[in-house]
Amino acid sequence: MKKTIIIGGGAAGMFAAIAAAERGCEVHLYEKNEKLGKKIYITGKGRCNLTNACDMEKLMDSVCTNRKFLYSSFYGYTNQDVINFFETHGMKTKTERGDRVFPLSDKSADVIDTLRDAMKKSGVKVHLHTEVESILLEDTAEKERKKKILGIKLKNGTEISADRVLVATGGLSYKTTGSTGDGYRFAESAGHKVTELSPSLVPFNTREEYGKRMQGLSLKNVTLSVLDGKKCLYEDFGEMMFTHFGVTGPLVLTASTAVLKKLRQKELRMEIDLKPALSEEQLDARLLREFEEGNKKQFKNVIGTLFPAKMIPIMIELSGITPEKKVNEITKAEREALIHLTKHFPLTATGLRDYNEAIITRGGVSVKEINPSTMESKLVSGLYFAGEVLDLDAVTGGFNLQIAWSTGYAAGIGMAE
Template structure:
C-alpha cells in the first residue's frame, strides 16, 4: 500500500488527501495549526465562495498567472465536479451574482465540516499541531543520481517515511492563519525556483486625506479607471469601498491582481465614474433640472440626491463652487467642472496593503519545474505541489479555490499511482 504525506490542511491539502485516499493509499495529513481549514474559514467574508459556476473559458479567463498550466487540472476536476462533490456529501450550494457558488447556509464552517467528514470516511490520518521542518531526500542510485523524496522530518525531530509527499502549504497571505511561506522553503531546499512573491487581491493605499474622510462608505454601480500617466491599466464596473488607509472592495481587489506588480509600487491615477449610466450631457440636463426646481437653494443644499451623505462635503470642497452660492447663480463653467468631477472623481493610489490583508499570494513555485499533468516536481521524483504554493493566482469570484481543488485532486491521484510516476 502506498503511503502518502500531505503537508498543509487547507483546501488544496484536504482535497489532495481525499483524492489519494480514494485510491486505497494510506494518507497522512499534517497541519501545524490546531484545526484544518483556518484560512478557508475566513474566505468570502466567512461565507466561503467555493467555486465559480461559469464555463471553462470563463475559468481560464479569470486566471491571472500561468493559466495554460492549469489545463490538465481544470479538465481533470472542473467546477461542476466540485459542486457535485459538496452536494453529494451533504452540503447544499447556491449560485449568486457573477456565478459565485456558496453554501446555502452561508457558513464556511459547513464547507470545512464536509471536508472533515469525507477525510474521516476515507480513513485519512489527520495530525494537528504537527509542523514539518524539512523534506527527507536521498539519492535514487548510481544509475539515476537525482534525489528523490522519501518522507518528512518534523520540528520535534521525528522522521516520517513516505512513498510520496504533497506540499500544500499555501502562500504568504493572511499569515495569522499559518501561511508563513514554509512551502517556499521546502521547494527551494529541493532545488526549485520560487518566483518573487507579493500580495494580491489586496486593498490599495491612497494619498488624499479626503479619501479617509469617507471611511466606511461603499459605492455600488460605479466604474473605476486606473492609469499609469496616460496608459490605461484597468477599467471595470462594480463595487468599491473607502477605508481609513485608501480604497478596497471587489473593484480594487481585482485591480491589484490585474495590474503588473512593478506598477503597483509607484503612484497611479484612479478616476471613479460616480454615474456611469449617464453621459455628461444627460448629467448636465439632470443637474439643470434639479437646479431649476431649487432656484433659491444654496448649492450645498441642492446636491443631496446625487451622492451619499458622507461624500457631499468632499464633493462640495472639490467642486470649487462656493457652498453658499445660490444654484441659479452657478455658471456654466462651474457646472461643467462639477460634472467632470462626478464622471472622474480623482484618487491617487500609492501602493498596496501588506500580506496580512491579501486574500492570495502572487508568485510561488515556478510552474515550469512542475509537471502540469500530475503536479509532480520535474526535479525531484515523488514530490508534488498543489494550491497557492504554486505560481498561480486568479481574480475574486471562486477562481482561486477552484485552482486549489483542481490541483489538489490531480496531485492526490497522481501521487497515489506509483506505476504512472
Template sequence: MKNKVLIIGGGAAGMFAAIFAARNGREVHLYEQNEKLGKKLFITGKGRCNLTNAADMEVLFRSVVSNAKFLYSSFYGYTNEDTIRFFEEIGLKTKIERGDRVFPVSDHSSDVIQVLQKEMKTQGVQIHLNTKVKEILTKEGRFDAVILEKGEKIHGDACIITTGGFSYQTTGSRGDGYQFAAELGHKVTELMPALVPMETEEVYTHELQGLSLRNVAVKILNGKKVLYSDFGEMLFTHYGVSGPLMLSASSIVGKRLLKQSLELQIDLKPALSEEQLDQRVLRDFEENRNKQFKNAVHKLFPAKLIPVMISLSGIDPDKKVNEISKEERQRFVKLMKAFPATLTGLRDYNEAIITKGGVNVKEINPATMESKIVPGVYFAGEVLDLDALTGGFNLQIAWSTAYAAGMNAGIAEE
C-alpha cells in the same frame, strides 16, 4: 501494502488532495501545524466561503491572472461543475449568487470544513494536528521522507506540498512551502500580496472611510495608459480603498504600484454619458435654482460624499444654484465621471486574500502537479505561482490542482 502519501498543510488544497489520494487507494497522512484544519478557509468570503464560480470555462480562464495556460489540464480534469457536485454529494447544499459565485446554502464556511473533515474520516485519512514538518528528504533524486519538528522521520512514497502562501499570517501561513521548494531545487518567483486593499494619498479619501459604492466603474491609469478598468462595488477605508473592485485591481496593478503611484478614476454615474449626466444635473439645478449649491446636490450622492464633492468641485458652497456658470456645472459633471484619487501602495500580507508568485509552474507537470525536479513531490494550491481575481476562482485553482495531485501521487511506485 498500500502506497503511502504524506500531505503537508491542512487547508483547502491539502484536505482535497487527501480525500482523492485516499479514494484512490493510498494510505494518507495529513500534517497540519495548527490545532485545527482549514483556518484560512474559515475566514474566506467573509466567513461564508465562496467555494467556486459557476461561470463557463472561458470566464474561468479569463479570471486567472498568472499562468492560466498551466491550468488547462487541471481545470478540464476537475471542473467547477465537478466541485459543486462533489460538495453536494458529501452533504453540503450550495447556491449560486450574483456574479456566479457559489456559496454553501448555510452561509457558514465551518460547514465546508466539516464536510471535508467527515469525508477524510470516511476515507481513512490519518490527520496529525499541531504537527509541523521541518524538512523534506530525498534519496537518489526522488522523494524519500519528511522530518517533523520534533525530529521524527516519516518515510513515504509521495509527498504533496499544500502549505498555502504568506497571506493571512494569523492563520499560520508562514511560506514554509516556498522554503521546501527552494531546498528541493525549485525556483520561487517574486512574492507579493494580492487581492489586497490599496492605500491612497488624498485625505478626503480617508474621510470617506466606511462608504461603500455600488455600480461604479473604475479606471487605474499610468499617465494616459489604462492599466485596469471594471465595474462593480468598492469601499473607502481609513487608509484608502478596498472592496471587490479594488481587490481584483490590486492583482493586476500591484507590481507597478510597488514602484510608483498610479491614478484612480471612479465614474460615479456609469449608466449615464457625460451629456446625459449634464442634463440630469441641469434638471436638479432647475428644481433647486434658489438654493445654495451645498443644499442642491443631495439627490446625486450618498450623504458622506456630498462635502467632498462640493470641495473638489471648486464651486463656492454658498453660491446660489442659478448663479453657477455652465463651465462650473460641466466641470462638476466631469468630476462625477472621473472622481480622482492617487494610489500609493498595497496593504500587507495580513490583509491580502492570496499571495501572488510561488513555485515556478514551468518546473511542475501540469497534468499531475508532480515536480519535474524531484519525482514523488507534488504541489497544489496557493504555494504555486497561480492567482486569480475574486469570485471563487482561487479556490477552484486549489480544488483542481489538489485533485490532480491527489489522484496521481504514489502511482509511479506501484
C-alpha cells in the same frame, strides 16, 4: 498500499487527501494549526466563495499567471465538479451575482466540515498541532539521476517515511492562518525555483486626506480606472470601499493583479466614475432638472440626491462651488466642473497593503518544474505540489479556490496512481 503524506490542511491539501484516500492510499495529513482550513474560514468575509459557476472559457480567462498550466487540472476537475462534490456530500450551495458560488448557509464552516467529514469517511489520518520542519530526500551523488522523496522530518525531530509527499502549505498571505512560506523553503531544498513573491488581490494605500474622511463608505455600480499617465492599466465596473488607509473591495482587489508591478515602481492615478450609466450629456440634463426643481435652494441642499451622505462634503469641496450658492446662480462652467468630477473622481494610489491583508500570494514554485497532469515534481520522484504554493493566481470571485480544488484533486489522483 502507498503511504502518502500531505503537508497543509487547507483547501488543496484536504481535497488531495480525499482523492488519494478514496483510491486506496494510506493518507496522513499534517497541519501545524489547531484546526483545519483556517484560511477557508475567513474567505469571502466568512461566507467562503468556494468557486465560480461560469463557463470554462471565463474560468481560464480569470487566471492571471500560468493559465496554460491549469488546462489539464481545470478540465480534469471542473467548477461544476466542485459544486457537485459539496452538494452530494450534503452541503447545499447557491450562486450569486457574478456567478459566485457560496454555501447556502453563508457559513464557511460548512465547507470545512464537509471536507473534514469526507476525509474521515475515506480514512485520512489528520495530525493537528504538528509542524513539518523539512522534507527528506534520497541522498544521491549522481547529478543526472532524479532524486526521490523519502518522507518528512517534524519540528520535534521525528522522521516519518513515505512513498509520496504533497506540499500544500499555501503562500504568505494572512500569516495568522499559518501561511509563513514553509512550502517555498521545502521546494528550494529539493532544487525547485521559487519565482518572485508579492501580495496580490490586496487593497491600495491612497494619498488624499478626503479618502480617509469617507472611511466605511461602499460605492456600488461604479467604474474604477487606474492610469499611468494617459495609459489605462485597468478599468472595470463593480463595488469598492473607502478605508482609513485607502480603498478596498472587489474592484480594487482585482485591479491589484493588473497594476502590481507598476505600483511598486511609482504612484498611479485612479479615477472613479460615480455615474457610469449616464453620459456627460445625460448627467448634465439630470443636474439641470435637479437645479430647476430646487432653483431657490442652496447648492449644499440640492446635491444630496446625487451622492452618498459621506461623500457630499467632499464633492462640494472638490467642485469649487460655494456650498451656500443658490443653484439658479451656478454657471455652466461650474456645472461642467461638477460633471467632470462625478465622472472622474480623483484618487492617488501610493502603494499596496502587505501580506496580512492580501487574499493570495503572487509567485511561487515554478510550474515549469511541475507535471501539469499530476502535480508531481519533475525533479524529485514522489514529491508533489498543489494550491497557492505554486506560481498560480487568478482574479477574485472564487477562481483561486478553484485552482486549489483542481490542483489538489490532480495531485491526489497522481499520488494514488
